[in-house]
Amino acid sequence: MIEVSHLTKRYGTVTAVRDLTFTVEPGVVTGFLGPNGAGKTTTMRMLTGLVSPTSGTATIDGRPYGQLRRPSRTVGAVFDASASHPGHTARDHLRVYAAMGGYPDSRVTELLDLLDLTEAADRRTRGFSTGMRQRLNLATALLGYPRVLLLDEPANGLDPEGMLWLRGYLRRLADEGRTILISSHVLSEVQQLVDDVVVIRRGELLAAGPLSRLAGPPAVLVHSPDADRLTTVLRGSRADGDPPEVEAVGGGRLRVRGLDAPGIADLAAAHRLRVHELVTEHPSLEHLFLNLTNDEHLTNDEHLTNDKAVTTCGT
Template sequence: MSGRPQGPHIEVSGLTKRYGAVRAVDDLSFTVRPGVVTGFLGPNGAGKSTTMRMILGLVAPTSGTATIGGRRYVDLSRPSATVGAVLDASAVHPGHSARDHLHIYRTMGGHPADRVDRLLTRLGLAAVADRPTRTFSTGMRQRLSLATALLGDPRVLLLDEPGNGLDPEGIAWLRTLLRGLTAEGRTVLISSHVLSEVQQIVEDVVVIRKGRLVAAGPLAEIERSSPGTVLVRSPDAAELRAALLRGTARDGAADRVDLMADGSLRVYGMADRAVADLAAAERLRVHGLTAEAGLEQLFLRLAGDDGPAGGDGPPVPANEKAARR
């Protein structure tokens, strides 16, 4: 950790947002601490964007509070020097160059002129700085949005789906960038509905579904506390399922075995080694066996259930609840 001061905490307390009869956010409470990347996770439409917009003062909560270092966003004296946000990577004028775009926002925020060239270099945009943004790929627009968020050298970053449009090389670049920012003591909250994109980036997670808390805390602890499953492909699926439910004297039986639509089995409460040993003992064929991590399964259950109540705000609002600190 560098000698730079730690960023402020983000505190969300009892945050609620209603759109008519639908609760987009329902008594949501959590803390985002500095020096780590916190992932705000949930299926599409879980209400993550609604929450981030309330933190930024763009959506008025029905009740509850969201503060940054103990102050509401609207009460910050120089908001863009405290908080940088990426909510929509497409929000750039197609005729402006990346350099023009950054200078406009730099002037609006009263930030030093030399920040533009420094960020163009840091975000990998120096070679295309004078091209019109209409020629940019989605990934390049993401980089430009991140550069815009960093113009005021903020201690807090809120990034909504920052991995959208990035290829694997871009995801690796984003991971390096965010780790560098948190090593400087910044507070970073990123939302995503794609677990694989953020699993190697985040250290803390807040997982929500339909406004309800699913899990919150350090990623490593949640993965340990959420039981994993084993996915098995076998041409003898029916016989193997019956054997797994019977179990063995040494390893016991599976808690549950689901037959999936593709004919594979998802086994709960049994280690991958025990599943393989049982199949061999029963002389049943196995063509594939994959141990699935606990958080991965938690996320798959979210994405595979009956879905969200709506979208992330009007006209089709989401329903989203709490992640506690």
């Protein structure tokens, strides 16, 4: 388990992290989210002892990194997607780290295979693509079978196939009971990847907890030529006590909260009302973030992106 308690880091007049408190549980993938400059990397560096806190504590399994007995067995961390020596091959790179941690060469072979790098193993890393570098870094972090993984922007630069692979891979590691914290400033990138989130901005905590609880239940967009009558039926129905919320969004479309798509379809059928389309809208992390910041605009230095566009930029 990762515990961050009243953690603060100041660089001169800049407060990178301010009185930050949160925990990261094992067995789930936790997203560490916030715009550029929010303090994600600084916090992760404090967790791995690369930066010392101004005040507060950052511990892993109850101890600061420097006091762990076998740090590489406990924590695997990835910070920079180009950290390998360009003249080394992937195999050389892993062998150097394996030797430092006291792991056998067979572990190197195993990881190259696990991360689908066997074919590229004897090529120099200067020619590696971003996705290959990300895999190599992940392999390096995994050398000591760590219980805790800290990955700084692991999805950066991955193509859709790479994202799918990363998602499956992190899920497997979490299912094995590991503690996984991944940072990102690209919300849509991690939406499908994480169970829990810790959201920070300007070094301060905005929210923490399961994404499903923070983002709220999904809404259903209904397209019906009988939208008015369907609205009356929905409002008069009683799913779990409270009737669903119905909002007309124009063009014969309704946005319904509090009843799922099958429930709406069954109700419409029972009243012989036509439904042409039902779309479940899962709440986006982007909306969660905007709600948390009260729709305040981000400044020019803070970029928080979704897949379609840069979310907001102040003027």
